[in-house]
Amino acid sequence: MIALGCTKSTNKEQLVIGFSQVTVKEPWRVIFNEKLKEKAGEYGERLKLIMLDADDKTENQVEHIKSFIAKGVDAILISPKEASGCSKAIQEATEMGIPVIVLDRDITYKGYAAYIGADNFGIGQAAGKYAVDMLGGPGKAKGKVYEICGALASTPGQERKNGFFEIVSREAGIEILGGLDADWKLDKAKEITQDVLQVNKDIDIIYAHNDPMAYGAYQAAREVGLEKKIKFLGIDGLPHEGALWVKKGILAATFLYPTPGEKGLEVAMGILLGTKKIQTGERIILSTATISHSNTK
Ligand code: FRU
Numbered sequence: 001m002i003a004l005g006c007t008k009s010t011n012k013e014q015l016v017i018g019f020s021q022v023t024v025k026e027p028w029r030v031i032f033n034e035k036l037k038e039k040a041g042e043y044g045e046r047l048k049l050i051m052l053d054a055d056d057k058t059e060n061q062v063e064h065i066k067s068f069i070a071k072g073v074d075a076i077l078i079s080p081k082e083a084s085g086c087s088k089a090i091q092e093a094t095e096m097g098i099p100v101i102v103l104d105r106d107i108t109y110k111g112y113a114a115y116i117g118a119d120n121f122g123i124g125q126a127a128g129k130y131a132v133d134m135l136g137g138p139g140k141a142k143g144k145v146y147e148i149c150g151a152l153a154s155t156p157g158q159e160r161k162n163g164f165f166e167i168v169s170r171e172a173g174i175e176i177l178g179g180l181d182a183d184w185k186l187d188k189a190k191e192i193t194q195d196v197l198q199v200n201k202d203i204d205i206i207y208a209h210n211d212p213m214a215y216g217a218y219q220a221a222r223e224v225g226l227e228k229k230i231k232f233l234g235i236d237g238l239p240h241e242g243a244l245w246v247k248k249g250i251l252a253a254t255f256l257y258p259t260p261g262e263k264g265l266e267v268a269m270g271i272l273l274g275t276k277k278i279q280t281g282e283r284i285i286l287s288t289a290t291i292s293h294s295n296t297k
Helices: 027-041 057-070 088-097 120-134 155-167 184-200 209-225 242-247 261-273
Strands: 014-021 046-054 075-079 100-103 115-117 143-149 174-181 203-210 231-236 253-256 280-287 291-292
Touching: 014 057, 014 261, 027 046, 027 075, 027 261, 046 057, 046 184, 057 075, 057 088, 075 088, 075 203, 088 100, 100 242, 100 261, 115 120, 115 242, 115 261, 120 155, 120 203, 120 231, 120 253, 120 291, 143 155, 143 209, 155 174, 184 209, 203 209, 209 231, 231 242, 242 253, 242 291, 261 280
Parallel strands: 014 046, 014 075, 075 100, 100 115, 115 280, 143 174, 143 203, 203 231, 231 253
Antiparallel strands: 253 291
C-alpha cells in the first residue's frame, strides 16, 4: 500500500511514533529533542514516542527505520545525516503505508509525507547580504571571506553555501578564499581555522554554516590575536549559544534556525488522527530571523 495524499484516521488507544535523530552531540539537537519531548507530553497516554540517537551515522538511521517498520509504528520522524543514504529505507516505510516526516535536512526521495525545516537557501542569502553590508554595501563591498561549511552531503550545507554565494558573487570586490567542510563541528572548524590563519591572516569575515563552527573559528582567531579584526557569522541562534555570542560581541550576527520537532510531531499526529490533510511531499517552511547587535541589546 502506498500512503499518498496522507490522511489517516485511527481509533487506536495509543499511537506509536518513532524518531531517528542524527546525533545528540550538538547543542541544537539537544534543544530539538527537549522541545520534541515536551510536545509529546501534551498528548499524554495517547502517544508513545520512541526517540533514537544515530550517533551521527547514516547506517544507524537505516537500522532505526527498519526497526520502526518491524515494530509496526504508526508514523516515523527522521532528521537525517545527509541527503541520500536514508532515502531507500524511507521509501520502503512510505510504501508500507507509514507516514514519514523528514525534519531539517531533506533527502533525495520525495515521496515522504512531509518535509519540515527553514529556508536554508534564504538563510545563506541573508548571511551573504550581511557580509556585503559589513564590507561596504552592494556595489562597493571589498574584502576577503572564508567559509566553513556544514556537511556538504546534507541539504542545509549545500543550500547555505549556494544562497551565500549567490549574493556575494555579485560583488567584484569580494574574494571568497575557499571553504572546507567541518561537518557542523566546533573542533573541526577550529582546526581548519588554525591551519588557514597560519598561511593567510588577511581575512575580513568568516562565515560558518552554524554557530558552534563560528565559535570554533573565533577561538582559533583569538589564539593569534585576530578575534577583533575578523568578523564571524553563524547560523542557529540558540539563546544560550549563538544569540548570546552576538550579545557578547563574539559573533557579528547569527541567523535563527528553528528546531522543527514540535511541528513535526503535530503534523504526524494530525495525519494519524485525521485532523490534518497534507499533500505527499508537502514542504512546511519555518520562519527565520537575523540576530545581530541591533536586536540583542
Ligand atoms: C546540528 C546542526 C545545526 C545546524 C543543522 C543543520 O546538528 O548542525 O547546528 O543548523 O544541524 O542541519
